[in-house]
Amino acid sequence: MQRFNWNQLDQAGQQAALARPALADSAALAPTVQAIIAAVRQEGDAALQRFSQQFDQLPDNPLRLSQEEQQRLLGLLQPERKAAIELAYDNIRKFHAAQLPRDIEVETSAGVICQLKSRPIGSVGLYIPGGSAPLPSTVLMLGVPAQLAGCPRAVLVTPPGKPNAIDIAPEIIYAANLCGISEIYTIGGAQAIAALAYGTESIAKVDKIFGPGNRYVTEAKQQVSQDAKGAQIDMPAGPSEVLVLADAEANPAFVAADLLSQAEHGPDSQVILISDSSTLLDNVEIQLAAQLAALPRGAIAAKALAHSRAILTADLQTAVAVTNAYAPEHLIVQTRDASALTEQFDSAASIFVGEWTPESAGDYASGTNHVLPTYGYSRTVSSLSLTDFYRRFTVQQLSAQGMRNIGPAIVTLAEAESLEAHANAVRLRLAALEKAGQNTAND
Amino acid sequence: MQRFNWNQLDQAGQQAALARPALADSAALAPTVQAIIAAVRQEGDAALQRFSQQFDQLPDNPLRLSQEEQQRLLGLLQPERKAAIELAYDNIRKFHAAQLPRDIEVETSAGVICQLKSRPIGSVGLYIPGGSAPLPSTVLMLGVPAQLAGCPRAVLVTPPGKPNAIDIAPEIIYAANLCGISEIYTIGGAQAIAALAYGTESIAKVDKIFGPGNRYVTEAKQQVSQDAKGAQIDMPAGPSEVLVLADAEANPAFVAADLLSQAEHGPDSQVILISDSSTLLDNVEIQLAAQLAALPRGAIAAKALAHSRAILTADLQTAVAVTNAYAPEHLIVQTRDASALTEQFDSAASIFVGEWTPESAGDYASGTNHVLPTYGYSRTVSSLSLTDFYRRFTVQQLSAQGMRNIGPAIVTLAEAESLEAHANAVRLRLAALEKAGQNTAND
Numbered sequence: 001m002q003r004f005n006w007n008q009l010d011q012a013g014q015q016a017a018l019a020r021p022a023l024a025d026s027a028a029l030a031p032t033v034q035a036i037i038a039a040v041r042q043e044g045d046a047a048l049q050r051f052s053q054q055f056d057q058l059p060d061n062p063l064r065l066s067q068e069e070q071q072r073l074l075g076l077l078q079p080e081r082k083a084a085i086e087l088a089y090d091n092i093r094k095f096h097a098a099q100l101p102r103d104i105e106v107e108t109s110a111g112v113i114c115q116l117k118s119r120p121i122g123s124v125g126l127y128i129p130g131g132s133a134p135l136p137s138t139v140l141m142l143g144v145p146a147q148l149a150g151c152p153r154a155v156l157v158t159p160p161g162k163p164n165a166i167d168i169a170p171e172i173i174y175a176a177n178l179c180g181i182s183e184i185y186t187i188g189g190a191q192a193i194a195a196l197a198y199g200t201e202s203i204a205k206v207d208k209i210f211g212p213g214n215r216y217v218t219e220a221k222q223q224v225s226q227d228a229k230g231a232q233i234d235m236p237a238g239p240s241e242v243l244v245l246a247d248a249e250a251n252p253a254f255v256a257a258d259l260l261s262q263a264e265h266g267p268d269s270q271v272i273l274i275s276d277s278s279t280l281l282d283n284v285e286i287q288l289a290a291q292l293a294a295l296p297r298g299a300i301a302a303k304a305l306a307h308s309r310a311i312l313t314a315d316l317q318t319a320v321a322v323t324n325a326y327a328p329e330h331l332i333v334q335t336r337d338a339s340a341l342t343e344q345f346d347s348a349a350s351i352f353v354g355e356w357t358p359e360s361a362g363d364y365a366s367g368t369n370h371v372l373p374t375y376g377y378s379r380t381v382s383s384l385s386l387t388d389f390y391r392r393f394t395v396q397q398l399s400a401q402g403m404r405n406i407g408p409a410i411v412t413l414a415e416a417e418s419l420e421a422h423a424n425a426v427r428l429r430l431a432a433l434e435k436a437g438q439n440t441a442n443d
Numbered sequence: 444m445q446r447f448n449w450n451q452l453d454q455a456g457q458q459a460a461l462a463r464p465a466l467a468d469s470a471a472l473a474p475t476v477q478a479i480i481a482a483v484r485q486e487g488d489a490a491l492q493r494f495s496q497q498f499d500q501l502p503d504n505p506l507r508l509s510q511e512e513q514q515r516l517l518g519l520l521q522p523e524r525k526a527a528i529e530l531a532y533d534n535i536r537k538f539h540a541a542q543l544p545r546d547i548e549v550e551t552s553a554g555v556i557c558q559l560k561s562r563p564i565g566s567v568g569l570y571i572p573g574g575s576a577p578l579p580s581t582v583l584m585l586g587v588p589a590q591l592a593g594c595p596r597a598v599l600v601t602p603p604g605k606p607n608a609i610d611i612a613p614e615i616i617y618a619a620n621l622c623g624i625s626e627i628y629t630i631g632g633a634q635a636i637a638a639l640a641y642g643t644e645s646i647a648k649v650d651k652i653f654g655p656g657n658r659y660v661t662e663a664k665q666q667v668s669q670d671a672k673g674a675q676i677d678m679p680a681g682p683s684e685v686l687v688l689a690d691a692e693a694n695p696a697f698v699a700a701d702l703l704s705q706a707e708h709g710p711d712s713q714v715i716l717i718s719d720s721s722t723l724l725d726n727v728e729i730q731l732a733a734q735l736a737a738l739p740r741g742a743i744a745a746k747a748l749a750h751s752r753a754i755l756t757a758d759l760q761t762a763v764a765v766t767n768a769y770a771p772e773h774l775i776v777q778t779r780d781a782s783a784l785t786e787q788f789d790s791a792a793s794i795f796v797g798e799w800t801p802e803s804a805g806d807y808a809s810g811t812n813h814v815l816p817t818y819g820y821s822r823t824v825s826s827l828s829l830t831d832f833y834r835r836f837t838v839q840q841l842s843a844q845g846m847r848n849i850g851p852a853i854v855t856l857a858e859a860e861s862l863e864a865h866a867n868a869v870r871l872r873l874a875a876l877e878k879a880g881q882n883t884a885n886d
Binding site for chain 1: 451488513526527535541542552555564576614650651671675679681694703707734737739740781785791800803805807818819821822826849851852853856861865866867871875
């Protein structure tokens with residue numbers, strides 16, 4: 001790790017210490033992805049099959065994973081993994097079930113009823129990365145809220161597992177089935193996003209697309225979300241990142257393990273350690289070296305560590321301020337009073353409190369969602385939650401009394417905005433009510 | 444209005460009857476807007492002042508509206524308008540206050556605490572269109588939720604009101620002040636969006652930008668939202684639209700007035716009337732002609748009406764189905780059992796129920812928000828609500844017991860995903876707990 005002493009840095013140095021890498025220029029990828037999307041829109045299934053041959057070495061992709069195939073693959077699932085998926089499912093479900101939106105009704109003026117209602121989005125598409133490391137945990141993170149929200153249609157796409165086979169990990173199928181999802185397509189990449197956004201002969205269009213992916217997937221999601229005829233997406237994407245804030249009392253082995261579990265995601269993973277103790281920083285370095293040697297993905301992690309940063313601050317308050325300035329996706333707090341300190345963080349997407357709470361807990365099974373805004377987006381973008389699977393809309397109803405009560409103010413405001421027809425829609429009604437009132441009075 | 448008989452249309456004809464106009468090609472505007480944004484990023488205030496001279500004919504724009512100017516302009520406010528703004532403010536506040544998010548805490552497994560917390564977005568920028576028709580109502584729609592959420596900083600930008608003057612409508616200033624906003628800049632257009640997204644010497648950068656605008660503003664919002672260094676935005680934009688569903692019992696004068704209040708927004712306004720009664724359609728046409736003649740913005744409304752559509756359906760159920768297929772921004776329901784029918788709509792952004800509820804009510808003073816997804820986006824995008832001014836994030840804390848309870852499942856899942864460092868972060872902790880347990884047992 002690169003070591004920095006925060007108080008000895010000038011402003012430019014401090015900015016550099018917290019700088020994120022420039023995102024891969026999407027301009028370079030854009031035309032390729034555009035062409036893939038155009039091909040899928042124009043040729044449908046035929047394009048999907050051609051891309052599957054080209055990118056997955058799968059000559060005859062049936063696209064939809066049949067019930068028979070699903071059952072066959074499920075037969076390969078180890079019972080221990082099945083139980084672990086069930087435990088994770090239960091916890092994720094409990095936490096997300098507590099987020100069920102409530103409809104709201106308020107009588108704002110006498111006779112003026114306003115409602116805010118939430119209803120599930122009609123159809124959602126879940127993209128699950130596959131290939132070398134299939135991610136059943138992501139199936140749960142997307143499938144559980146889709147199930148709880150009651151989205152009428154939820155479909156899953158994931159690239160085939162290995163060359164020349166439609167096999168996908170049985171863990172993915174099991175997790176999907178637990179979430180009530182049986183509509184599964186063995187496609188991946190930008191072409192899968194295009195199929196979800198626009199539909200093909202085999203795959204009906206969806207309204208909103210969720211899930212992480214590689215640069216092509218990310219670029220494709222961006223492009224289809226810019227087209228009103230395409231689909232909405234969950235959130236903007238960037239490389240995953242962790243910031244560990246630890247003091248002298250933290251266990252260096254735990255801290256090192258947490259840094260490495262972010263680093264193994266990929267060479268572009270962002271890893272930052274902040275402490276007010278140089279001894280802790282030294283001890284973590286020693287632990288990192290020892291643990292790295294034993295990791296199967298050690299080469300990847302080493303690359304990420306090469307540009308990771310260890311920042312020494314004068315005190316814990318400065319450490320908190322630096323953390324808030326960075327706005328990390330994952331924030332692990334391993335300090336004496338971790339709980340109390342947690343109240344002071346105002347920009348992290350998910351916070352892991354205390355020595356027994358590694359990032360892995362939230363990645364898999366604590367119950368929180370692991371689809372999180374990264375790259376500083378957490379300052380404004382929310383962590384994925386149940387509400388992302390709903391649309392909110394309003395309903396209002398005025399009684400005659402309600403119209404009498406607020407109508408004159410509406411006329412005044414419409415006149416102030418020079419919108420005479422708006423005013424007239426109210427004037428006509430007020431006149432009708434006055435006439436009716438006079439008639440009643442004359443009865 | 445163009446008249447269609449739904450059941451006599453083939454599928455292509457039905458699609459055409461509900462087709463929205465193609466959006467102005469953003470590709471044509473994009474370079475101009477890009478250049479404006481680049482100039483503001485590079486030159487800051489100097490660029491803002493140059494654009495103000497060029498677009499607003501204002502040679503020496505002070506940019507920030509001083510307290511003295513605000514007070515001077517407030518002196519021009521008519522008392523009746525002041526009272527109307529206060530009534531609208533109260534209703535909007537009541538409805539949005541009912542939407543305050545609650546923090547959630549769930550113990551998902553013994554010793555595993557998960558929280559979902561909402562905190563206000565740090566700084567928000569509100570764009571208010573100005574010029575020929577200033578929109579104080581939009582100030583309330585954006586300013587009230589920003590105030591309720593407690594966003595630490597809320598700033599307002601609006602173009603100067605007339606050539607050679609920084610004067611903006613006193614209604615806008617009064618509404619802003621009610622919402623606790625005194626940081627007001629007299630700038631508009633793409634350059635105002637650029638200033639909010641990136642900051643200048645006079646205007647500090649904001650995190651998220653809200654509010655409607657012309658094509659340049661919309662394109663600028665789109666562009667800055669695509670840049671991680673820019674700003675988030677409220678929602679995608681399109682031309683405003685209304686669909687009125689009316690049966691034989693509806694008042695044709697009310698229906699015509701509601702159609703016209705949408706039509707007067709602009710020549711590209713979308714106006715649709717659906718009914719199971721051809722008599723109603725005939726009578727609305729007569730009313731439209733009569734009311735149109737008296738409107739100051741009649742020329743604009745006539746243009747919008749020229750491409751508006753009146754659709755006759757065989758029955759009310761078909762009318763509901765057609766409405767759901769269109770997914771209107773505003774849906775006005777003027778039928779015998781309007782309330783009961785309302786439950787059947789699954790895609791409108793805001794619904795106006797019954798004869799005493801014109802769209803004007805929601806535009807100004809019922810309490811609902813008038814910033815709504817249009818152009819079919821309401822199928823997935825929510826109407827603006829208090830939650831849009833918050834960021835949600837998660838917190839989790841495992842006790843030693845919690846780690847013992849879910850740790851083994853995490854290890855299993857991490858292994859299934861070939862993420863050994865993730866597994867290791869848990870294995871180390873489980874080993875530490877086991878050792879501690881043995882030590883305790885040996886005591």
